[in-house]
Amino acid sequence: MNVSGAYLRHYTGVPGEAKGPSVKTSIIPGPASQKLLESLNEVQQCNSVQLFADYNKSLGNYLVDVDGNILLDVYTQISSVPIGYNHPELLKSMEKLENIKVMINRPALGVFPGADWPEKLKQVLIGVAPKGLDHVTTMSCGSCSNENAYKQIFIWYRKNQRGENITFSEQEKTSCMINLPPGAPQLSMLSFKGAFHGRTLGVLSTTHSKYIHKIDIPAFDWPIANFPKYKYPLEENERENAEEDEKCLAQVEDLIVKYEKKGIPVAGIVSEPIQAEGGDNEASPYFFQKLQRIGKKYGAALLIDEVQTGGGPTGKMWCHEHFNLDSPPDVVTFSKKMFLGGFFHSKELKPDQPYRIFNTWMGDPSKLLLLETVINVIKRDNLLSLVQKSGDILLSELKKLQNEYSHLINSARGRGTFLAISCSSPQIRDKLVAKLKMEGVQAGGCGDQSIRLRPALIFAPQHAYIFLDKFRTALKETK
């Protein structure tokens, strides 16, 4: 592999970070993790736990587990660690007493915000807002962000229906209290097959990635369209993929008409810019441009769910900025790498009345404080361009590997370091992820048979080459 000296000089990483992975146990989870797993199992369902980590020793791109294994982390807590473990700037930010006080005094932000809250919101969040979206509402997690964004869209849609008549009727006020129309109207969010927007009951009705997330849980009757399924490599399948775009877009329009007739009008369309949990399914900029135009035609808002894509991993702060849309999306949700949840929205979506989009905490200023440091580091260290550089190396080398191991892997894809590769079967995927782990790489799956890469923004070319080296070893050993 061609290691470019220029790349290596670019970024020196987190001081003291491991030089490479190191696996000490013959299986992971090792004995110490297994013992803790038994203990945890006494108080909760924990079969999803992979290992127990030592967060005192984890540093930079390396996750250290309780058995002393040092793993190069390309999964980063389901893509939620922005600048690696124990970043010195985050540690330093906690030296200030005033910051400690933010940690221990959590306000009800909708009622008694702290003195610096407006300025912090503007500096930190509006400072990185998608172009054209100058309003922001904070929440605690991704599900709550999407749930509240849907609510804000429903409120906006009904306001548009009411037109000049902005007061609520007595019938609306009383019927909503017992869950009936017209106060609790039949409205829907259109979502896509393969989508993941969270797990609480509203957003779960728009999540369609895996049955285990949905089975036994009641859902709303809301329209679900096909999301494009592309053939790879993209450059060799342009005509077919363009047809796929048109087919899916036509179905979106059909469903909007159908649900309008059914009495459940579509108030909004929700999509991830890259379907993550569902398998890193991409759609073209053209698809999203057209999707937005269809929304506008029928009066439905466009919500881009950037909970997993947002915060830098695609090489831009927001993935939809790659799409060159006619105008900003109406709402963009975030969480994970941003430390706190929330959504950006246009002024048009701002509710006229208070207490409609509201809860006790409305986010958490202590998380905004951490995010402030993260954004300063992203800027200072030019991390978005590091993401692009490391991502370019990863993607081009993955493409070479898939030619070499075409019986095992295919369809390398993605933007920045937000990358994935499909495997020839779910079994091969699981084997490769397991082998990677024994090689000292913590990776994660997505969809039925893909491996997703979600390193931190401090993942540099030297880390990319380590990953590629280990991946090649795993491929060699896999049949």
Place this chain on the structure above:
Amino acid sequence: MNVSGAYLRHYTGVPGEAKGPSVKTSIIPGPASQKLLESLNEVQQCNSVQLFADYNKSLGNYLVDVDGNILLDVYTQISSVPIGYNHPELLKSMEKLENIKVMINRPALGVFPGADWPEKLKQVLIGVAPKGLDHVTTMSCGSCSNENAYKQIFIWYRKNQRGENITFSEQEKTSCMINLPPGAPQLSMLSFKGAFHGRTLGVLSTTHSKYIHKIDIPAFDWPIANFPKYKYPLEENERENAEEDEKCLAQVEDLIVKYEKKGIPVAGIVSEPIQAEGGDNEASPYFFQKLQRIGKKYGAALLIDEVQTGGGPTGKMWCHEHFNLDSPPDVVTFSKKMFLGGFFHSKELKPDQPYRIFNTWMGDPSKLLLLETVINVIKRDNLLSLVQKSGDILLSELKKLQNEYSHLINSARGRGTFLAISCSSPQIRDKLVAKLKMEGVQAGGCGDQSIRLRPALIFAPQHAYIFLDKFRTALKETK
């Protein structure tokens, strides 16, 4: 008023706390708060904001605002501050580097928990669990806690329906992906009028306290029963209130039968032990005992939502412990004073498969760390008995005041310091809350015309007497 020396000696409060409230501006929000409000309004809907606080200066039971007003806080961030502002023990806990590291390394707890997570869960949360509930699942906020508790109940209910046949059918697996039965079954949670269980779409279908929370938002068709409306004083209206219990319980049973016939069986019953947001509506221990028996008769789980009542304010760690139920409730949810959300549940409710009750963060260990300190302080300072003492003073004095000012206030009620009093009209309530604020007391309303008291657990008799003194002044000046 009889100030008992014994009470005053009992608890010395937070060192350095103000001796009493002090109001410096002619209106609240004062000029500094108003200026910040203008700034915040540029980026979000913020008409619910009452003032901007100075969390560096706020201490103990006193909230200090940016205009220098020092307010005795009997509302405590919508009842979410357990041991007051800037408690020295919380500050001290942040001196340890290992705790700082917990603040900046937020794991995906369902996949990579930290080494001490099982032990912390057991020590801190299971250590204060309601009797008989030895399992716990953590979440980030109250809404998510209830949403996931409902899901867990649906999963349990369907498991009971399947009986021995524990595998999912292909039809279930495919139908749930498009929101249709049998995979996404028609199941319901029975809730009560006046209830508040959160604002995301699932739990919002069980929230019925104020129309502004619900209007324009789609809802599930789930049964809603009347919650008892008692006449006060309770001791003079026993027969009538007992009849009210029976009427409401009969309706619960009727609704369960009706919704079973309708094809939307009731999987669970959810209730707050005291309806908080809805107006501090109490129900008797008998009501809850009988409600649990009705649930068992029809195979519906009982969820007690202790998001607002939990963590000590009723004088017990969990309000339902006042009810002497036949057996533990199936699920108890918490958040607010507990710093993190979640729910306790019986082993029977534990899902057999992972990833069904799951999300990226599954709570936040940094909040558990704060909770650990809080629980140590509650024990060390015997705060539950302080709550009972301060609460006894407040309630008995409120009863005297309501006799004196019966044209303005009535129906003083509650447990511990979790108290409320009704006003003769919504206008009188709003006037009294406003006057209290100008007297230096931050109080809050609930329901249509009640004032709720939600002081921190460090609210001592001396604070109770200050409140009562200010409340008397407000009553005197109100017509």
